[in-house]
Amino acid sequence: MSKFRYIFIGFMLTFLSSWVGLVLMPVWGLGNFEQTPDPATGEMIPPKLSSLEKEGRDVYIANGCVYCHSQQVHPARVRTDIARGWGVRRTVARDYMNQEVAQMGTMRTGPDLSNIGVRNPSETWHYLHLYNPQITSKGSNMPPFTFLFETKKKDPENPAKDALNLPEGFGPGADYEVTPSHEMRALVAYLQSLKLSAYEIPEAPAARIESLAE
Amino acid sequence: MNPEKDQQHDPEAIEKSRQQRLEIDLAARWPVGIFIGSSIFWLLLGSALAIAASIKLHDPAFLAENPWLTFGRVRPAHLNIVAYGWLSTAGIGIGLWILSRLCRAPIRDNRSLTLAAALWNMGNAVGTWGILRGDSTAVEWLEYPTYAAPFLLVSFAFVMLESVGLIRRRPPGHIYISQWYIMAAFFWFPSLYFTAHGLLVLAPVQAPAQPPINWWFAHNALGLWFTPIGLGAAYYLIPKIIGRPIHSYYLSVIGFWSLAFFYAWNGMHHLIGGPFPAWLITASVVASIMMFIPVITVAINHHFTMVGHFKKTIYSPTLRFVVFGAMCYTLASFQGSTMAIRSLNGITHFTHYTIAHAHLGAYGFATMVFFGSIYYIMPRLLEREWPSRFLIRIHFWSCAIGFIAYFIFLSWGGILQGIEMNQKETPFLEIVALTMPYLKLRTVAGSLMTLGHLAFAVSFCWMIISHRASTGEPTLFSKRIPNPDPIS
Numbered sequence: 001m002s003k004f005r006y007i008f009i010g011f012m013l014t015f016l017s018s019w020v021g022l023v024l025m026p027v028w029g030l031g032n033f034e035q036t037p038d039p040a041t042g043e044m045i046p047p048k049l050s051s052l053e054k055e056g057r058d059v060y061i062a063n064g065c066v067y068c069h070s071q072q073v074h075p076a077r078v079r080t081d082i083a084r085g086w087g088v089r090r091t092v093a094r095d096y097m098n099q100e101v102a103q104m105g106t107m108r109t110g111p112d113l114s115n116i117g118v119r120n121p122s123e124t125w126h127y128l129h130l131y132n133p134q135i136t137s138k139g140s141n142m143p144p145f146t147f148l149f150e151t152k153k154k155d156p157e158n159p160a161k162d163a164l165n166l167p168e169g170f171g172p173g174a175d176y177e178v179t180p181s182h183e184m185r186a187l188v189a190y191l192q193s194l195k196l197s198a199y200e201i202p203e204a205p206a207a208r209i210e211s212l213a214e
Numbered sequence: 215m216n217p218e219k220d221q222q223h224d225p226e227a228i229e230k231s232r233q234q235r236l237e238i239d240l241a242a243r244w245p246v247g248i249f250i251g252s253s254i255f256w257l258l259l260g261s262a263l264a265i266a267a268s269i270k271l272h273d274p275a276f277l278a279e280n281p282w283l284t285f286g287r288v289r290p291a292h293l294n295i296v297a298y299g300w301l302s303t304a305g306i307g308i309g310l311w312i313l314s315r316l317c318r319a320p321i322r323d324n325r326s327l328t329l330a331a332a333l334w335n336m337g338n339a340v341g342t343w344g345i346l347r348g349d350s351t352a353v354e355w356l357e358y359p360t361y362a363a364p365f366l367l368v369s370f371a372f373v374m375l376e377s378v379g380l381i382r383r384r385p386p387g388h389i390y391i392s393q394w395y396i397m398a399a400f401f402w403f404p405s406l407y408f409t410a411h412g413l414l415v416l417a418p419v420q421a422p423a424q425p426p427i428n429w430w431f432a433h434n435a436l437g438l439w440f441t442p443i444g445l446g447a448a449y450y451l452i453p454k455i456i457g458r459p460i461h462s463y464y465l466s467v468i469g470f471w472s473l474a475f476f477y478a479w480n481g482m483h484h485l486i487g488g489p490f491p492a493w494l495i496t497a498s499v500v501a502s503i504m505m506f507i508p509v510i511t512v513a514i515n516h517h518f519t520m521v522g523h524f525k526k527t528i529y530s531p532t533l534r535f536v537v538f539g540a541m542c543y544t545l546a547s548f549q550g551s552t553m554a555i556r557s558l559n560g561i562t563h564f565t566h567y568t569i570a571h572a573h574l575g576a577y578g579f580a581t582m583v584f585f586g587s588i589y590y591i592m593p594r595l596l597e598r599e600w601p602s603r604f605l606i607r608i609h610f611w612s613c614a615i616g617f618i619a620y621f622i623f624l625s626w627g628g629i630l631q632g633i634e635m636n637q638k639e640t641p642f643l644e645i646v647a648l649t650m651p652y653l654k655l656r657t658v659a660g661s662l663m664t665l666g667h668l669a670f671a672v673s674f675c676w677m678i679i680s681h682r683a684s685t686g687e688p689t690l691f692s693k694r695i696p697n698p699d700p701i702s
Binding site for chain 1: 284419
């Protein structure tokens with residue numbers, strides 16, 4: 001056993017080095033952020049998620065939105081994120097502190113969602129898009145999320161106020177009405193809350209970052 | 215160098231060594247057999263989910279009505295099933311058997327290992343069910359919900375205990391490089407899983423610190439778990455089959471230590487450009503480039519050992535799969551190092567190119583080496599031969615051609631996607647349209663790979679249920695044996 005003992009200690013030490021460098025150091029350096037007052041409005045930023053937005057985040061997680069949509073705006077000198085309008089500045093670590101579960105993503109089969117709450121604030125658009133992406137974005141390969149909507153026989157006397165206004169060729173037909181489920185409402189509330197780099201934060205003022213990009 | 219060398223021509227010693235091998239294989243029959251057999255079930259399920267996910271990317275309405283089968287659940291279910299159901303389950307079985315053979319010690323407690331196999335499979339079943347019903351954690355490579363983790367960790371504790379027992383019971387003398395790799399893997403994996411599951415799922419740290427831990431884990435699941443088992447198996451099987459020692463013992467040691475150190479530091483190259491300190495990313499970019507050292511040493515060792523013996527891949531299924539895998543390891547590692555270079559990463563990050571690369575490592579290398587290992591191990595465990603060379607041929611060619619096609623199509627589509635994404639004038643939906651033909655071709659290639667897996671599964675089941683005793687003749691690709699060299 002004597003010789004193997006040294007090999008064992010050796011390979012556990014190399015492992016430990018990466019554990020210190022890539023686990024412990026990030027926890028120390030990136031795990032203790034605090035909110036800061038917005039110099040313009042005095043509100044604390046980044047904002048906290050409401051309980052409905054948290055429910056929506058859980059729907060986002062359960063249905064794996066992260067496998068196609070990132071939530072990180074990269075600096076303009078590297079990528080076209082800012083030119084595409086995905087954010088006015090890059091996202092920085094503190095922007096994520098209230099997200100609880102990081103959904104930064106590693107794939108862009110679909111566009112980045114860091115600031116979707118600013119880019120597309122229309123609730124109706126999101127409902128139509130999530131009911132069937134072909135309605136709003138023809139040619140998209142995003143799946144429809146019909147299972148997060150409720151389909152009921154329409155009562156002509158008392159139609160639902162929040163029924164989707166589906167275009168011809170989509171939906172179950174004129175006799176039925178489609179309304180968003182509670183989960184869908186929460187999801188859209190969460191999407192509308194996504195304004196990860198839509199405010200100024202001391203470590204990344206938009207103007208300074210933009211000038212760096214020149 | 216080799217303590218057995220002097221005894222090579224002593225008939226008594228040869229017979230004793232043969233008896234010892236029989237004893238070892240008999241003790242391993244149940245636990246190793248269950249690990250390997252159940253891994254093939256997960257391989258098939260993982261393949262079915264892979265094809266479903268692949269079709270969904272070019273035909274989004276496919277199976278979209280049922281929440282259990284939405285893309286965002288099927289994709290992580292595929293990944294976790296092939297990572298923990300197929301590769302890890304097969305890897306534990308293969309690792310234990312090779313360790314037992316090299317330690318010249320039979321597995322002692324095969325009841326606890328059989329329990330470990332049962333727990334491991336339960337963990338996978340519960341985890342997969344959890345993802346599909348909507349309990350996925352959405353932490354890449356760690357999507358199994360918390361209630362699946364105890365099954366996996368307790369199971370692994372038994373595996374670790376037995377592996378330590380084997381090392382302790384080995385006769386004094388040389389420790390072969392495969393033993394280093396397998397023992398290291400058996401300790402690295404639970405340390406990785408315990409840390410990452412704890413800090414990301416069980417008691418999550420603040421969100422900004424999560425992605426580094428996530429990618430430290432995910433990259434090391436390949437680098438410090440599948441890779442060392444795969445390399446350990448290749449280091450064991452290539453010399454065994456062609457009947458000559460590895461090219462250089464010293465290089466294998468350099469390869470081990472440089473892999474242990476540099477691979478562990480690789481993961482942050484998945485976060486290039488993201489909201490993290492520059493030093494963190496740079497450390498991983500440097501470590502990724504340094505991976506050339508272990509990869510070149512291993513490549514020299516594997517490929518130079520093979521020089522002059524390549525024609526044996528015509529006959530030996532094990533050798534053909536393992537050599538294919540070893541070549542993919544070299545390619546995957548070189549490619550991985552280049553992908554960490556910031557300028558190239560600027561194109562490939564966030565695209566299908568990364569998915570193709572992941573499959574070059576996890577499929578082209580690890581899966582193919584594991585197939586080869588299973589072709590070698592099962593006849594020895596069961597004292598039976600593989601029933602059909604035709605099925606093995608179908609298995610190899612479907613997987614090899616299917617995989618090469620998969621890799622080329624998806625890499626090509628990924629490069630186009632990356633280039634266009636960096637053109638701010640190209641509308642996003644045009645990029646989606648551009649990748650469509652490649653995503654369709656990927657479904658075709660993936661189906662071909664799955665056909666190979668089906669041939670493998672049929673072959674395996676046929677071998678289990680047939681009561682034909684070994685004829686002493688291994689099932690080779692061709693009946694003609696070129697020379698009396700030991701071949702299997």
